Amino acid sequence: MDKEAQLVEELVKNALYRMEESTRMINKSLSNISEEEIWQKPNDSLNSMGNLILHLCGNITQYIISSLGENEDDRQRDSEFSASGGLTKLELLKKLKDTVDTAKRVIFDARSEQLVKIRSVQGFSFSGVGVIMHAVEHYSYHTGQIAFWVKLLRNKDLGFYDGLDLNTKNE
Numbered sequence: 001m002d003k004e005a006q007l008v009e010e011l012v013k014n015a016l017y018r019m020e021e022s023t024r025m026i027n028k029s030l031s032n033i034s035e036e037e038i039w040q041k042p043n044d045s046l047n048s049m050g051n052l053i054l055h056l057c058g059n060i061t062q063y064i065i066s067s068l069g070e071n072e073d074d075r076q077r078d079s080e081f082s083a084s085g086g087l088t089k090l091e092l093l094k095k096l097k098d099t100v101d102t103a104k105r106v107i108f109d110a111r112s113e114q115l116v117k118i119r120s121v122q123g124f125s126f127s128g129v130g131v132i133m134h135a136v137e138h139y140s141y142h143t144g145q146i147a148f149w150v151k152l153l154r155n156k157d158l159g160f161y162d163g164l165d166l167n168t169k170n171e
Contacts, residue, residue, distance in 0.1 A: 008112060011129065016104050018136045022143040023100050025160055026053070029143075029150040030089055037153060038089045047081060049149060052142045053092045054080040057099040063135040064103035067121045068110055068128050100139075107132055 001009070030038065030049065039050045047055070058080045066073040087095070115128035126134060147158055 004112065008115065011115075011132070012107055012110070015107055015132050015136050019100055019104055019139060022139045023097065025143050025158075026096065026146055027093060028158055028160060029147045030093060032150050032154050032156070032158065033089070035089055038092065039085050042149060042152075048084075049146050050085070050087065050092055051081050051083060052146055053096050054083055054087075056139055056142055057095055059138055060099050060103045060135050063121055063131050063138075064106050065099070067119050067126075068114060068131045069106040070114070103135065 033049070037049070039048045041048045041051075055077075058075050058077055062073055062075040062077075065071055066075070110128060110132075115132075118125055118127055119131070121131060121134075147160075151158060
């Protein structure tokens with residue numbers, strides 16, 4: 001395998017891993033809250049976990065499925081934040097899982113030309129690699145917000161890395 005192919009494979013492998021980690025952490029976080037809490041807002045300037053999940057689905061769809069995947073962009077961003085119910089916790093998690101699974105397939109199938117092509121997304125110019133980095137980072141960012149909100153509600157560690165010694169030194 002040539003160096004370019006190795007680089008693409010490594011980028012794809014790590015992007016998919018990071019998306020899986022965020023999905024795992026959101027699932028674990030939401031297993032600790034009630035149906036009512038999914039739509040609860042900490043205050044008027046913050047979003048509910050339900051809004052954040054809708055927002056993640058919209059963003060991942062716009063950046064990965066639509067832009068990188070070269071499909072039509074029909075995102076209605078404002079509706080992600082104006083929703084105040086309508087979907088259960090299970091329905092939100094299924095929507096997120098389906099969106100992430102589709103995005104992972106698009107990333108996995110992306111050709112080198114798609115990864116270097118510059119495109120406009122939300123008024124920003126990104127290569128396909130930039131689109132992937134944005135979506136993965138954005139997913140991680142909001143995963144942290146969801147985890148923080150659940151920890152605040154429950155006053156407990158969520159145990160994302162139970163069973164692992166995170167004090168192990170680098171080799």
